[in-house]
């Protein structure tokens with residue numbers, strides 16, 4: 089179908105024309121929407137040549153085209169509309185086009201589409217070209233006015249409302265913006281409203297628009313929005329800049345949410361919450377995503393990206409800002425640990441496989457395939473490192489300068505680094521390698537203790553990645569603290585700045601050989617290769633003053649234990665069990681932290697570790713090892729678990745606060761372990777008594793893990809069958825807890841069930857994503873997991889290529905495994921590539937993944 093060309097960063101050229109303003113009129117109709125676009129254009133003075141005018145457009149039926157009021161017949165092909173240079177006036181001119189599109193037939197959910205009777209748009213990255221002919225690139229910024237004509241009661245677009253009447257509404261956005269930030273919504277919607285007064289006294293109407301009946305599940309999202317607005321004023325000095333801020337929840341959406349100017353569109357999953365329907369994790373995510381989209385108003389919208397290669401400019405920074413916000417709203421230590429768990433399981437995995445790419449890629453085929461963990465999560469880590477290197481005050485000066493210098497710009501990573509150089513006087517040329525080189529650096533550590541002098545010597549290895557065989561040493565901020573053997577801290581956290589391939593740092597004046605706590609707060613996105621005896625890990629788990637490294641010590645120990653069991657059939661280490669028992673029952677520690685310590689490393693994570701050791705991971709053995717560790721832990725923690733559970737099982741009225749969520753997390757962890765001992769008796773009664781979705785899902789999960797819970801599954805479905813977002817949990821749980829040999833069959837039964845709406849991205853991702861996340865099930869030696877995922881990717885691809893391509897990353901780790909599994913995976917990837925009419929999106933992914941093997 090759509091065979092696409094590779095686009096290169098090096099080929100960037102400014103656009104031929106300037107779009108002064110855009111007037112859009114939409115006459116909405118499910119099968120024949122008319123879009124009239126009036127563009128005020130002139131030659132771009134930044135371009136010396138006099139070029140033709142080429143507008144992007146895909147899947148549009150051109151009805152008419154007028155140049156300064158005169159009908160013309162432009163050249164039109166599948167991707168564009170072009171007017172030759174000699175046909176264009178010398179001065180400014182108006183181009184008016186009218187096109188017809190069919191939103192109801194738009195299953196790709198890009199451009200203007202329909203979701204349950206409501207019209208909505210998704211334009212990032214290149215969806216606007218499916219709405220009208222336009223220079224659909226982020227460096228073309230213009231003022232948009234929009235008129236919507238429709239019988240539907242609520243008609244929304246960007247900016248401020250100007251006028252409305254029976255069947256129409258007009259909107260005006262005073263802030264020039266690129267087309268990817270355009271949005272339109274029309275539907276029978278209800279608002280949950282509030283108001284906000286900005287620091288300088290501007291009143292803002294806030295509305296969250298949902299389907300009738302959902303209004304009472306918006307309070308938490310609204311509260312999160314208000315806190316985000318205040319936080320951005322207080323921490324970054326950024327105020328909101330329109331009279332209204334609208335959020336709309338839609339059920340059919342390819343991603344989490346979208347930051348369209350003044351009109352954020354959200355996957356309903358990340359808006360709607362009540363204690364009965366949302367888990368604590370859902371609450372956290374809603375808060376974080378509301379904040380993320382809101383923060384884009386400055387980092388993304390007021391300052392946007394020059395081209396899509398600069399995506400991390402807005403995404404890395406906005407993720408970094410939303411992490412800071414969540415750390416301020418919740419426990420900073422717990423948030424850091426959770427963020428690193430996500431980084432390792434998604435970004436390190438990506439960086440270690442065939443899809444590895446730099447934070448700022450230099451070429452792409454389909455930009456939608458680059459909304460990745462590397463661009464987002466590693467992009468945020470790179471900013472965290474910058475902040476560590478220049479300090480808090482330097483960071484603040486740089487950000488102030490960034491907003492002052494680049495407000496209204498479409499900027500680049502060079503612009504971003506320049507503000508740091510200008511504000512702090514540092515040379516960041518070596519630091520820039522973090523943006524251009526892919527792969528996770530590995531850091532080796534050696535120690536010497538000689539006559540009161542303690543020396544740490546670090547060696548960094550930057551592994552080759554696809555297309556980048558040769559790498560250079562990075563600037564790595566390594567936060568280090570030193571502890572005395574009695575547990576006291578003798579050197580509090582300092583930042584060592586590593587710039588060479590091998591570098592030593594000396595510590596003098598110490599009375600005894602210290603125990604080092606290295607990479608505190610996970611100060612750089614690297615793998616720390618350091619062998620340490622279990623006693624030292626246990627010592628740090630007990631004594632480290634840095635919460636991240638305290639947790640990390642337990643984590644590293646658990647990983648070593650699991651790898652030893654999987655690779656050598658070693659017994660479960662008593663040192664690990666004792667260390668974990670001490671943390672679990674230490675009431676002076678935050679319950680959320682203890683719950684995190686009790687969460688064992690994931691099986692994919694262990695496979696990644698074993699692969700890095702140069703060995704071949706066996707998914708079945710890793711699965712068995714994890715089970716064995718959980719069983720041994722349940723025995724070791726013994727009766728104390730029941731006491732712990734009882735202490736935490738209080739009757740406090742529900743609050744989504746981090747403190748209460750932490751207690752619930754520890755309670756559920758205890759329940760899971762207790763179920764191993766009582767066969768699920770307590771979990772069955774906990775399910776019956778559950779007062780929140782967190783408890784309901786926690787109890788059900790504990791039951792399924794010990795082979796119980798069939799009756800509870802039935803009662804869950806009877807209660808929540810009509811709420812698809814809640815039922816996603818029901819589907820995911822069954823696949824997550826399925827035995828490896830049965831996981832694919834369970835997923836097949838659920839996705840193929842009559843009435844299951846697999847065309848909805850949330851539903852599809854839930855089932856196929858849960859199968860891919862069941863490590864031993866997906867990689868089962870029968871190949872049934874690979875086959876099922878490939879079958880369904882091929883089924884979804886013709887309807888929704890973007891989601892099919894994203895979910896295909898299930899296969900990104902295939903080169904890690906044994907020859908038999910590799911053969912099975914290769915067969916499926918080749919089958920995908922052989923499909924007639926494969927989308928460009930999925931083709932690019934399958935080709936990149938296959939190239940590795």
Ligand code: 0A1
Pocket residue numbers: 210212213342343344345346347380381403456459
């Ligand atoms: N910019 C949004 C996410 C987003 C990206 C791409 C999309 O379609 C390809 C849709 C949404 C964010 O960072 O939240």
Ligand code: ZN
Pocket residue numbers: 380384402403406
């Ligand atoms: Zn974003």
